[in-house]
Amino acid sequence: MQGRLGRHQSNVAFLFITPTMLLFAVFTLIPIVLSLYFSFTNYDVLSRIEFIGLDNYKRMLDDHILWVTFRNVFIFSVIYVPFNLAIALSLALLLNRPRRGVGTFRTMYYVPTLTSGVAAATVWLWLLNPEYGLINQLLSYVGITGPAWLATTDTALISVTMVILWQTVGSNMIIYAAGLQGIPDYLYESARLDGAGAFACFRYITLPSLKPTTFFVSTMTIIGALQLFDQPYVLTQGGPANATRTVVYNIYQSGFNELQMGYASAQAFLLAAIILIFAFINMRLNKEGSMI
Amino acid sequence: MKNMRWFAALVVIVMVLGTLMACSNNAANNTGNNTKGNNTTNAEQPTTNGKKVEVTFWGDWGGDGAIPFNVMVDAFNKSQDKIHVTYVIVEDMITKFLTASTSGGSPDIMFWDRWRTASYAPKGVLAPIDEFMKADGVPNTDFYEQALKELSSDGKLYGLPLTVDARALFYNKTILAEKGLNPPTTWDELADVAKQLTVWEGDKLVRSGFSLADVGLFNMTLQQAGGQMLNEDGTKPSFNSPEGLKVLEFWNKLMNVDKVYKLGFEAGLGEGTDAFVTGKVAMIYTGPWMLSNYMKYGKDLDFGVVAPPSGPTGGKGSVMGGFGLVIAEASKNKEAAWEFEKWWLANADNALLWAKTSNNIPGNLKAIADPFFQDNPLYKPFMETLEFAKIRPTFSGYFPMEEKAVTPNLQLFMEGKQDAATTLKKAEEQGANELKNAK
Numbered sequence: 001m002q003g004r005l006g007r008h009q010s011n012v013a014f015l016f017i018t019p020t021m022l023l024f025a026v027f028t029l030i031p032i033v034l035s036l037y038f039s040f041t042n043y044d045v046l047s048r049i050e051f052i053g054l055d056n057y058k059r060m061l062d063d064h065i066l067w068v069t070f071r072n073v074f075i076f077s078v079i080y081v082p083f084n085l086a087i088a089l090s091l092a093l094l095l096n097r098p099r100r101g102v103g104t105f106r107t108m109y110y111v112p113t114l115t116s117g118v119a120a121a122t123v124w125l126w127l128l129n130p131e132y133g134l135i136n137q138l139l140s141y142v143g144i145t146g147p148a149w150l151a152t153t154d155t156a157l158i159s160v161t162m163v164i165l166w167q168t169v170g171s172n173m174i175i176y177a178a179g180l181q182g183i184p185d186y187l188y189e190s191a192r193l194d195g196a197g198a199f200a201c202f203r204y205i206t207l208p209s210l211k212p213t214t215f216f217v218s219t220m221t222i223i224g225a226l227q228l229f230d231q232p233y234v235l236t237q238g239g240p241a242n243a244t245r246t247v248v249y250n251i252y253q254s255g256f257n258e259l260q261m262g263y264a265s266a267q268a269f270l271l272a273a274i275i276l277i278f279a280f281i282n283m284r285l286n287k288e289g290s291m292i
Numbered sequence: 293m294k295n296m297r298w299f300a301a302l303v304v305i306v307m308v309l310g311t312l313m314a315c316s317n318n319a320a321n322n323t324g325n326n327t328k329g330n331n332t333t334n335a336e337q338p339t340t341n342g343k344k345v346e347v348t349f350w351g352d353w354g355g356d357g358a359i360p361f362n363v364m365v366d367a368f369n370k371s372q373d374k375i376h377v378t379y380v381i382v383e384d385m386i387t388k389f390l391t392a393s394t395s396g397g398s399p400d401i402m403f404w405d406r407w408r409t410a411s412y413a414p415k416g417v418l419a420p421i422d423e424f425m426k427a428d429g430v431p432n433t434d435f436y437e438q439a440l441k442e443l444s445s446d447g448k449l450y451g452l453p454l455t456v457d458a459r460a461l462f463y464n465k466t467i468l469a470e471k472g473l474n475p476p477t478t479w480d481e482l483a484d485v486a487k488q489l490t491v492w493e494g495d496k497l498v499r500s501g502f503s504l505a506d507v508g509l510f511n512m513t514l515q516q517a518g519g520q521m522l523n524e525d526g527t528k529p530s531f532n533s534p535e536g537l538k539v540l541e542f543w544n545k546l547m548n549v550d551k552v553y554k555l556g557f558e559a560g561l562g563e564g565t566d567a568f569v570t571g572k573v574a575m576i577y578t579g580p581w582m583l584s585n586y587m588k589y590g591k592d593l594d595f596g597v598v599a600p601p602s603g604p605t606g607g608k609g610s611v612m613g614g615f616g617l618v619i620a621e622a623s624k625n626k627e628a629a630w631e632f633e634k635w636w637l638a639n640a641d642n643a644l645l646w647a648k649t650s651n652n653i654p655g656n657l658k659a660i661a662d663p664f665f666q667d668n669p670l671y672k673p674f675m676e677t678l679e680f681a682k683i684r685p686t687f688s689g690y691f692p693m694e695e696k697a698v699t700p701n702l703q704l705f706m707e708g709k710q711d712a713a714t715t716l717k718k719a720e721e722q723g724a725n726e727l728k729n730a731k
Contacts, residue, residue: 046415125560151556240703
């Protein structure tokens with residue numbers, strides 16, 4: 001039974017969450033509902049907003065470029081997400097031991113995350129130049145002629161993926177490091193008393209204890225990967241031959257440069273649905289895993 | 293205490309409804325504005341009881357780029373006492389203009405990348421200036437005809453040209469002199485000179501004779517071959533033609549037979565290490581906007597400019613681009629904005645002042661007659677080029693077509709992944725689709 005005090009508390013709680021809910025409603029919920037509506041119209045921001053039924057969604061079926069961008073983003077995600085998680089966890093494990101200089105290394109791995117994305121991309125553009133870039137210079141010392149990394153369709157996407165890995169692995173590393181700190185020492189101590197080796201400790205203590213962290217990190221990384229936009233925009237402008245064009249870039253072009261906000265909204269909804277599906281799959285995988 | 297919950301709920305409801313109403317109002321106003329059309333005649337008079345009319349001028353050139361704008365604004369403000377103009381630097385200007393034209397806060401006059409006229413003017417967000425032109429007796433013949441065409445839509449004129457530009461061939465005099473070569477005037481000469489200037493060391497390209505970095509040069513090269521990007525009414529691509537094939541054969545010769553370039557060669561080389569400045573590229577197509585940049589290097593970079601070499605049948609071609617000033621339909625001070633635009637662009641002296649302070653070629657033909665342009669060997673080739681340069685087709689589907697259909701296929705061709713016939717055919721099919729969808 002709810003007492004006087006309880007009711008008072010719940011009232012105050014309502015008061016406290018109201019501003020957040022308001023902001024959420026105004027800046028997130030309403031725009032989402034509106035853009036769902038726009039996706040069924042020929043909205044162009046400026047002059048018209050007429051209901052056109054499923055035309056935008058039908059148009060997506062024939063939109064050759066749209067499917068190219070989805071393919072690019074999938075290939076990117078398949079490489080990027082597992083590598084990002086694996087590298088982030090390895091770095092976190094490596095830097096979890098209280099040794100001298102660990103702080104310096106932690107900072108070093110985290111610095112790319114703090115650098116402005118555009119500035120970093122500009123530096124990478126130069127590093128990846130086929131003739132004068134540092135990377136191909138180094139390769140030439142061992143007799144290899146490096147490819148034109150960002151300029152050919154075969155290597156552009158993988159080059160972009162590498163740059164983004166370098167740039168984003170630090171933030172996941174920090175989250176994993178925090179997760180590692182949260183694992184109580186007595187678990188390892190008792191395991192070691194029972195004769196467990198380093199690998200067994202990792203497999204049966206560290207990994208399961210990090211389950212919530214992994215779930216969070218993988219979800220955010222998947223969402224981030226599917227919404228890829230800025231690095232390819234700076235590095236390659238989606239080229240060559242659309243090899244690095246992403247879904248969000250396509251949405252941006254449709255909405256703001258071609259003034260087809262209705263069609264852009266439809267694409268955004270398709271992307272949102274796909275993100276939802278992957279987030280759901282990820283959730284299921286993590287849940288099943290925790291049964292072990 | 294119970295009231296408090298109700299109060300909170302009420303606040304939420306009011307806020308939500310308020311926002312929804314604001315949004316639907318916008319949509320309604322939107323269509324309303326559009327039907328009003330060019331209701332410019334009853335705009336506010338510049339003189340209102342001795343108080344100055346405030347005009348807001350939007351542009352997206354900041355930093356040093358803002359200086360010439362402020363020079364012009366200050367000069368105009370001093371020249372009379374009825375109108376006061378303020379230059380506002382707006383980043384991401386087009387996106388902001390989209391929202392500003394529908395929800396208030398619209399600028400009165402705007403710095404305008406002319407090619408956008410084709411997609412924005414039909415939406416009714418720009419104010420036509422035909423009646424102002426007639427009333428003030430400003431003749432169309434004072435301006436580059438092609439530039440005015442790019443600022444027109446459906447028979448109405450939406451602004452005057454501020455700058456005009458077109459690409460011409462920049463060449464490194466020192467490198468050409470070493471080999472005793474003259475700047476090329478035809479495709480054959482271009483290929484020959486480029487080949488002789490190219491230097492390879494094993495599989496490393498040390499110096500490229502001619503930059504092939506930008507497949508966007510297809511349009512101007514096609515004009516040189518005598519072809520066109522679109523048919524007359526803008527409904528179909530017309531580059532899948534013998535002329536289009538000639539362009540690709542020419543590029544194939546440069547890229548794969550003579551090997552004067554390597555993909556990605558210039559990527560990531562910033563201003564200080566620009567491939568043309570450092571002599572890594574001997575010849576390059578670029579525009580007058582690079583002049584002041586290259587001139588900075590003085591003796592270290594001895595360069596010249598010639599009009600683009602002509603094609604196999606003597607065709608000349610370059611693409612004219614540039615900026616204009618347009619008045620927003622949502623502006624309440626259209627007449628004052630026009631006074632400013634007229635003072636700046638229709639008056640040859642002021643157009644010239646702008647041109648000299650900003651190092652741009654003005655759209656005003658009288659201003660161009662000045663010795664500043666006619667006697668300068670670096671500007672002279674651009675004057676020649678602008679005589680025959682053509683604007684991009686003025687259809688809203690042209691840009692999506694170029695970006696999504698033509699460029700990607702040309703890049704595949706340059707990489708050797710697609711033959712010329714397939715490239716043109718695929719670009720044509722996908723391009724036709726983009727044209728159709730842009731309606």
